[in-house]
Amino acid sequence: MEILSSFIKNPRKTTYGGEDNDEKIIFLLRKSVIVNINWVTVAFILLLLPLFVSPPLSKLTYMGMRVINPGFILALNLFWYIFTIGFIFQNFLAWYFDVLMVTNKKVIDIDQSCTDVSETTLSNVQDVSSKVKGTWGVVLDIGDIFIQTSAEQREFEFLDVSNPSKVRDEIADLVAKIKKRNGS
Amino acid sequence: MVPNLPIRQLVIAGKIIVILIMVLYAVFAFILTKRVKLMNANLTTPQSKLFERIARIHMVLSIFVIILATINL
Known part of the structure; x- marks a missing residue:
């Protein structure tokens, strides 16, 4: 059920304020359902x-x-x-609208009240890492994703994500692929 | 001996306080409809219309319950 999903690839009928015409959301990330x-x-x-x-x-x-x-x-x-x-x-x-999105151009972090929106271009992304913390994190496979950038906002962090290793890997692969395509 | 308390007045005062709380909640429900609209503007999903509908119904019900409580004062 997509409404309860915390990692969606190519989300249908999903757009964000400020999206470019040629921009497409590739990943949409939410906190693990368990945090609720x-x-x-x-x-x-x-x-x-x-x-x-x-x-x-x-x-x-x-x-x-x-x-x-x-x-x-x-x-x-x-x-x-x-x-x-x-x-x-x-x-x-509050859970549903607290998202991290990766498009073919940018990384966008929207906070729970949808009033704080941070974004950076993929070319600014330098490193993607994940961290599983605590006993419950290990048991339930929940952790944090950190995206290091060379922009003014140094780091995007997204906490309590399900399957953080897989998510980190997918995001890193995507960033590398798009950077290679753009020649950066 | 049973004390002669002004129970009727106390109960009515209590009911009025409850209705005031309901009014405050209706204001919160109205603000919630605005917040949902803002959230949907920032991030549009297939469930956007459903959330707006739920917020609107929630606000209408919160007003209805004030009327119901006032009638039964």
Whole structure:
């Protein structure tokens, strides 16, 4: 399923702001899906919470009279689920739009809020390296990609990538191929 | 002896606070629609229209729930 994919070759119908007419996105990289485990767990708890809170709340009485009417409890429950959907949506978008792209011309790094965009031409790329850190990184094969450049921004780093060795290899091969084609 | 608390007033005050929180959340939902539009402008994907639709429905529902809560005040 491409929507959950963290390494896409030749992504379909994908463009970025500032893309040239003759430019084509060859790789699109996202953080590993596993990094979302924290907020997914929280979302699961949030979804279950009304099942435990609503019944005692609806039974709350004072001097024989119900304290909160059923209509308001329904509104409260609905609000809670809308809030949970908002929480899931916001966190998913933060993961989805935090990308590193390699086109036939440039390397582009877009951060999670899509407000910071850094790019450099492939001719500026000097070195591509990867690093797997920690026990969980080794077990789950998650690591970081570093792209050294000769431009003003010295290094593009993209953290928590799945299969970082393979990704590093693919990017390095592509950069070498395009540099050779362009004679640089 | 049961204390004579102004329970009705306290409950209404509590409900008003909840509705105010819902209003604040609706403002956040509106801002989220704008953010999604900006994100899609910076990076257009096959799911762009779906994200905008979800953001819009989310905002409409957050307004609806305010109306529902106000009716049941």
